[in-house]
Amino acid sequence: MRKLIAAINMTLDGFCDHTAMIADDELHEHYNDLLRNAGALVYGRITYQLMESYWPTVVKNPTGNKPTDDFAVLIDNIPKVVFSHTLKNVGWRNVTLAKRSVEEEILALKHQPGKDICVGSPSLIIAAMKLNLIDEYQLCVHPVIAGSGLPLFKSINDRVILKLLKTKTFSSGTVALYYEPIK
Template identity: 40%
Template structure:
């Protein structure tokens, strides 16, 4: 069975707002390696529209980008995507499928398919999957910033029970002071 991996950048004060953080080269390398472990990404509409067309455009217009930006764009663009949305009419590429059905049922079906792991990004869809108990692994990149505002992880989510996670790996990015933490659900 495929695992569902939730990965996100988070500040010391719990902010997961994409607009409050900037990824450096080491962090991009970390996420490039993570993308190589999966063959499917799952998003909600908001996160999908933050990522697409941004990363496909980076791949098309490589002249002003860093090597890490281009490699991340290549890894991102080559991975199949599923977007849960009631309002999105079409996807911007042929590698993306829009799903309007039941989140729980669709994820359970995807977990049963052959292939590599499934990467879930954003806040809304992952929060719902965490609430449903469908996330198997958590990857937090903790940024040494306190931003004081912005979206927080699991806002408005009522977990049926406490989550107990086991730390299985940590990586420190010395230049930025960020720490990548990998947890498995116990």
């Protein structure tokens, strides 16, 4: 069975704001490795629209920065599933709109053969957490205190115990923390 990996960037104070992060070549390479091992990406509408508004453009008009351009091609090629109550159609290639509940859709994806599934939308990470569907967390904590924004774990009311699997430190001071839930 495929694993569901919650992979997201966050500030030291727990906020998910892509504009506050350090998106250097080393971080892009880290996410390129993650995408090379992913068979599907799962997004909510907001994250999907953020990604769709930028990365297909980089595929058509590369930046000249290899890690960034590689990321664009990798994310463009991976099948993506989007959860939305408002979107009626999607314009990015390899994208389908989820037709079932989060639980049904993710369980169906997990039972398909292939590489792991990554979820990178804060709202979907929380939904999957509440359903005990996440098999691994890959949290990239940046050495930035944002002070405000969208907190990743704002809707979690129950205690969740995680086991640290490993860490990876970047030259920027960002630390990737790899955890699995203790079930």
